[in-house]
Amino acid sequence: MNLNELNLQQARQGLREKKFSAKDLVTACFSQIKKHDQDINAFVSTFEKEALKAAESADISLPLGGIPIAIKDNFLTKNQLTTASSKLLDNYLPQYDATTIKKIKAAGAIIIGKTNLDAWAHGSSTETSDFGTTKNPWNQNHLPGGSSGGSAAAIAAHEAIIATGSETAGSIRQPSSWCGVVGFKPSYGRVSRYGVIAMKSSTDSPGPIAKTVDDAADLLEIMSGHDPYDATSIDEAPWKKPAPLSNLKGLKLGLPLCYFPPQIQPEIKEAILRSVEIFKKLGAEIIELSDVLDPKYSIAVYTILQRSEVSSNLARFDGIRYGHDRSFFGEEAKRRIMLGTYSLSSGYYDAYYTKAQKVRTLICQDFDKQFQKVDAFIGPVSPTTALKVGASKGQAMFGEIQDMLVEPSSIAGLPGISIPCAFDKNYLPIGLQIIAPQKREDIVYQIAKIFEDHTDYHLKKPTL
Amino acid sequence: MKITPIIGLEVHVELKTKSKMFCSCSAHHFHVKANTHTCPVCLGLPGALPVPNKTACEWCIKLGLALNCSINQDSFFERKNYFYPDLAKGYQITQLQKPFAINGYLDVDSHRIRINRAHMEEDTGKSIHENGATLLDFNRSGVPLVEIVSEPDLTSAEEAKKYLTKLQQIIRYIGVSDADIEKGSMRCEPTVNVCIDDRFYTPLVEIKNVASLTGVMNAINFEIKRQVEKFAKDKIEKNSSNKTTRGWDAVKNQTFLQRSKEGSADYRYFPEPDIPPISFSAAKIQNIKATIPLLPDQKLDQYQKLGLSDADSQLLSRNPSFAAAFDTALDHKTDNDFAKFVANLINGPIRTFLNESKLEIDINSIHPTHFQDLFENQDRLSSTAIKELIIDSYRDNLEPLENAKNKNLFQVSDVNTLETLAKEIIDTHPKAVEDYQKNPAAIGFLVGQLMKASQGSANPQLAKEIFEKLLK
Numbered sequence: 003m004n005l006n007e008l009n010l011q012q013a014r015q016g017l018r019e020k021k022f023s024a025k026d027l028v029t030a031c032f033s034q035i036k037k038h039d040q041d042i043n044a045f046v047s048t049f050e051k052e053a054l055k056a057a058e059s060a061d062i063s064l065p066l067g068g069i070p071i072a073i074k075d076n077f078l079t080k081n082q083l084t085t086a087s088s089k090l091l092d093n094y095l096p097q098y099d100a101t102t103i104k105k106i107k108a109a110g111a112i113i114i115g116k117t118n119l120d121a122w123a124h125g126s127s128t129e130t131s132d133f134g135t136t137k138n139p140w141n142q143n144h145l146p147g148g149s150s151g152g153s154a155a156a157i158a159a160h161e162a163i164i165a166t167g168s169e170t171a172g173s174i175r176q177p178s179s180w181c182g183v184v185g186f187k188p189s190y191g192r193v194s195r196y197g198v199i200a201m202k203s204s205t206d207s208p209g210p211i212a213k214t215v216d217d218a219a220d221l222l223e224i225m226s227g228h229d230p231y232d233a234t235s236i237d238e239a240p241w242k243k244p245a246p247l248s249n250l251k252g253l254k255l256g257l258p259l260c261y262f263p264p265q266i267q268p269e270i271k272e273a274i275l276r277s278v279e280i281f282k283k284l285g286a287e288i289i290e291l292s293d294v295l296d297p298k299y300s301i302a303v304y305t306i307l308q309r310s311e312v313s314s315n316l317a318r319f320d321g322i323r324y325g326h327d328r329s330f331f332g333e334e335a336k337r338r339i340m341l342g343t344y345s346l347s348s349g350y351y352d353a354y355y356t357k358a359q360k361v362r363t364l365i366c367q368d369f370d371k372q373f374q375k376v377d378a379f380i381g382p383v384s385p386t387t388a389l390k391v392g393a394s395k396g397q398a399m400f401g402e403i404q405d406m407l408v409e410p411s412s413i414a415g416l417p418g419i420s421i422p423c424a425f426d427k428n429y430l431p432i433g434l435q436i437i438a439p440q441k442r443e444d445i446v447y448q449i450a451k452i453f454e455d456h457t458d459y460h461l462k463k464p465t466l
Numbered sequence: 467m468k469i470t471p472i473i474g475l476e477v478h479v480e481l482k483t484k485s486k487m488f489c490s491c492s493a494h495h496f497h498v499k500a501n502t503h504t505c506p507v508c509l510g511l512p513g514a515l516p517v518p519n520k521t522a523c524e525w526c527i528k529l530g531l532a533l534n535c536s537i538n539q540d541s542f543f544e545r546k547n548y549f550y551p552d553l554a555k556g557y558q559i560t561q562l563q564k565p566f567a568i569n570g571y572l573d574v575d576s577h578r579i580r581i582n583r584a585h586m587e588e589d590t591g592k593s594i595h596e597n598g599a600t601l602l603d604f605n606r607s608g609v610p611l612v613e614i615v616s617e618p619d620l621t622s623a624e625e626a627k628k629y630l631t632k633l634q635q636i637i638r639y640i641g642v643s644d645a646d647i648e649k650g651s652m653r654c655e656p657t658v659n660v661c662i663d664d665r666f667y668t669p670l671v672e673i674k675n676v677a678s679l680t681g682v683m684n685a686i687n688f689e690i691k692r693q694v695e696k697f698a699k700d701k702i703e704k705n706s707s708n709k710t711t712r713g714w715d716a717v718k719n720q721t722f723l724q725r726s727k728e729g730s731a732d733y734r735y736f737p738e739p740d741i742p743p744i745s746f747s748a749a750k751i752q753n754i755k756a757t758i759p760l761l762p763d764q765k766l767d768q769y770q771k772l773g774l775s776d777a778d779s780q781l782l783s784r785n786p787s788f789a790a791a792f793d794t795a796l797d798h799k800t801d802n803d804f805a806k807f808v809a810n811l812i813n814g815p816i817r818t819f820l821n822e823s824k825l826e827i828d829i830n831s832i833h834p835t836h837f838q839d840l841f842e843n844q845d846r847l848s849s850t851a852i853k854e855l856i857i858d859s860y861r862d863n864l865e866p867l868e869n870a871k872n873k874n875l876f877q878v879s880d881v882n883t884l885e886t887l888a889k890e891i892i893d894t895h896p897k898a899v900e901d902y903q904k905n906p907a908a909i910g911f912l913v914g915q916l917m918k919a920s921q922g923s924a925n926p927q928l929a930k931e932i933f934e935k936l937l938k
Binding site: 077078084086091094096097098100195196197198199200202203204230231232233234310311313314316317318320322343346347348351355 | 506507510511512513514515516517518545547549551554555556557732734735736739740741742
């Protein structure tokens, strides 16, 4: 096995046992990138020279010492190109590191490059990137999902050991599902947003994308913790993963029936039901939830609130700084700015923004109600497996439809995870999601971990 | 024709907190090298987030309480979206729906001026127009601002000036801002229109760029006159869409049109998602209230009750530093004579000394025991000597009684000593005695001779009385 194919646990062990050096590990990742990234296009930029230099002095006693990491290109990295996959920022060198980047660097990880996303994280396909679409490593005629498609593809293609993503409504879980990797979206506020280019400020949640549940949890431990630079950050010590469980006795898992909408791909429904059997065998009680608020309402709420916040968040790119004027915004960003400007305008504000906020409250209350009956939700991440390249073109609501099953929990700020649970007939991965109450990442981890321990989908590798 | 001016004032006050509203940069920006007090937050860089300055929020509430406002215990920030080159983020963080303070008032000569709100926001950067280019300085970007909006209750430029002066005094009293109009830490934007014959209302005009109190008065008076004349010609009345913004040209002493159709501006306010809602408990608000000192009106009342003249009371109470100096010198004593004595010294010699040396009053230079010693020895000291001694005390911390001894300023009030001297003078100045007997006013010469003989140490009043007795 090539070194780049190791997961975080294996790589860390190998480094500490001196079976190989950090330089070997970094070199292996770059050789994979050179071999395949021209096709996959997971990276917007790579930093080979700096990474190799950092590898030479890597302190492997640190939690992520010497581990090559890929960073979604909406995280600010000091003096290293940060584009948000928009041409508007095609020569932007940030003056500061995002809080999460500081933590990742302090933990000893080596940043090997910045990964592709839908421009400004607007989308679920990477097709709105100004730097080309990323291809799904399992089948390059298919999309990786998005917006963290570059990070998910880089992990699936073993171009990096671990990666960061950010989710506003599906942007970690959906591409992880389509690429067959693990994507852990923490509670809103668990991970600092400082230095991550704002998309929808009220739900943006940076988090890990990795090869295993433990890898994702380990990276989340590093990324999490209160940040005095982020007023919405949870005022608690960094999250620590709990001890794994040996069975799920006493645990109630809710199966929301409305998370299986009519348009769901049948193989996905079957895969989730097979997973349910595994959970039952592990001792969990499965409770079918028939009165969960339909996720279709979340599409409207998310669309209004997201566009509104985007129209304000992108105002700073006014053509005076950053070298380019506003004609460098792509079609999708322009569409969102227009819609958000409209929904915040006087005369429309109450009908759209205020109403959306009220429905958001109802969605949060519905989760509170359901979590009195169950400890966590399980269900599909996406109604389909990876769609073909080009599928999002001309579909202004593409992302919202693809993300409808992860939008309610994003809107409510809940933690969730996508883990591989099956493949469809074309051997495209299928993702299972687990959602827990606010700040209960521990439950998410324990359920995901035991499922992974009893399955081998996470061990499959795409043929590149 | 009956003319009733209708004036409302929007006042922005820069708080003198150490750091800015949403980051830890220094809030100090007057005469500071451009763009040196900046960081990702106040430059509005991608990914940067605002974290509210607790002290600034508490000071805004303190100011609201001093202006008799109710405090919204649950409040939040909002974004006001508009484009301007010196507005780094493309929006200003401010408060619209739930300002910290609402529904207050200020009494100006017993006319109650209602205050609509006092809300918290951030200042913008500064555009500097030079040689056909525009330069941007972000040192001011994010400095905490409180906006105080009055209802249109003011009816003259003179009243507006009084309102502003009083507001300024209160702000300085509670110590949250220098409220210096010339330096821009207090900025006033009057909105003016006129009611004619109790029937017609002229269109609203907001006046910008007024940089002094006199400017505010002149601008308001100019507008009143202009609007009355204009109405006489065009008969255009106020409606919901004809508010205009005019600038003040202090050189030409006139306003000029800046913007029309103000009513159509849409700032797309919405709750700031980067800052969670802010709550203040009733107990916390009480604690803030407890930090408010006696305000100018209350001080004035207190001084008048101590028996000070109106003039002295006003002079002391309108400036918090002088009031504090007086209170220190008085040292909680309630004796009216002592209070008058102290007020005379502070408003007299000390004030003159400070004015001449261009100094601010320093409370650490006020030594209560020195005032007390002087008060108790005023019979032995001439008023000129007392002035000299208090200035020495203030400037050099010299103990007055010791200083008086060294400078030989004590007056001789021993009757026997003075009589001996007087007799000698009468004997040696027969001509002067003759003059006095013809004209009693000539006694001055004899007293003068005695002062000279005693090397200035004689009590002149006593000397005069002795001559009168001896020459009867």
